[in-house]
Amino acid sequence: MGGTKGVNLEAVQGKLVTQFQTMMGSQRPRDEIADATMRETARLLCSMDVADATPLLVQTMNASKELEAGLHYALCLRYMKSGWDFHSRLQVLNWYETTRDWEGGNSLQGYVRNVVAGICEGLSPDDRKEMLTQWQQRPHATRLLLSISTPDNVKDFDQVVGNLLGDMEKMPGHASLQEMVSLTIEALGKSDSDASRATLRKLFDTYPDRREQLARQLCNHPDEDCWPQLVKALSFGDGTTMQQCLKALTAVDRKPEAADDFRAAILAGLKLNDQGGMLAADLLQIWTGAEHHAGKDLNRAIAFYQGWFQGRFPQAAPAVLPQIDIEKTRYGLDQLVKFLDQDPKGQAGDPVKGKAIFTKANCIKCHRFNNEGEGIGPDLTTVRRRFQRKEIVESLLTPSQVISDQYKSVTVFTKAGLVHSGMPVPNTGNNDAVVLLLSDATRITIPKSEIEELVPAKVSVMPEGLLKELNLDDIADLFAFIETSKQNEEPAQRAAK
Incomplete structure (x- = not known):
């Protein structure tokens, strides 16, 4: 048999690129056959990973007026490995920004997202940093980048994400930014670096309306530095946040001393009840060093620690859920x-x-x-x-549920048998008397010589x-x-x- 000559692959690729360019530059309207030919040529270029074709496909994708055509070329680009530069991928994100209003349901949006996410896999850490700093130009694309990036994917990750969140918090009226803020916080939570965790703690202290989410991110890498934030979240968190914080606190080698911290854990157990309340009992067993011996009986376990609390802090308000009259x-x-x-x-x-x-x-x-x-x-x-x-x-x-030590009330018993409860007024200039602020916002002055006993009150002066x-x-x-x-x-x- 006679031999066959080898195919010159480079020549074939070159001809395909030239053919594609010719079709791109044609001034004549393309019919269905021409469109199909152009799309099939794009597929061939993609399958052979022809580097020179990448910028052409990007240009064609952006120029496509029909949804289906643009998505076809985007899908081809998803599998192109060669021919990329920063500008080309930036053009893809610019195109993605225009797709956010496409109608077709979640399946279409999810499909487009996955295609573009695949294209972004090749972004370098420097590229991602640059694109994230330009977030206001491409908010839709920024949400995608945040969701698919890890700390190792972005140069100067902590600084970039921290600045991003700071910029967005200056525009609280923009409802469309809320998802991006959440994604930014989640991005910080992916990192176990000291800088990221310090940023999360600072944000927790600064932005109360985001504390549940920030606390959950701190739970990813619990340590002694975030202990105060995790304990604080027990007082106001939703069920999921309280459970995650309770579990995270068991992994931190620190025990509380203040009554309010123990009370927060007990109340968390009462609030969660059978939806995770035993996590509070587990934590309290570690904190107190006292076993409840209640097995899985949450009510008995919490009652045990309520009794322990009252014995340890007799002057503190009892650890019971507030009853609103x-x-x-x-x-x-x-x-x-x-x-x-x-x-x-x-x-x-x-x-x-x-x-x-x-x-x-x-x-x-x-x-x-x-x-x-x-x-x-x-x-x-x-x-x-x-x-x-x-x-x-x-x-x-x-x-009276939570009273800061700085503003705790006292009860004064006088030698004449009178009893007054109120908050001591500091710096009155009278060292021979105690001045109390009463619940009706008036004051009473009691000479120290008439006082028989002064004890902490369990009720706030605020009525x-x-x-x-x-x-x-x-x-x-x-x-x-x-x-x-x-x-x-x-x-x-x-x-x-």
């Missing part, structure tokens, strides 16, 4: 949180009216807000940068029922005013100016 408060916790978070009326309050309500309710007799009010109770100037809205609601409905006389519109206005505290400077910063 609707007759005193008029509103329930879930009712108000749902109203403020989900009801349009709850989010449409007038801060000017809210300030008037804040004053009328005697809040300024105990609290400072900017340059107004008394500094006896906690300064509320930046309260929404320190607490979630639901925490503030809870403190108004059940003020229950502060919201009872307010209707829902008033409450929306009040919280609209409180919400302005997010923009206020810290009192220390203002004083330094």
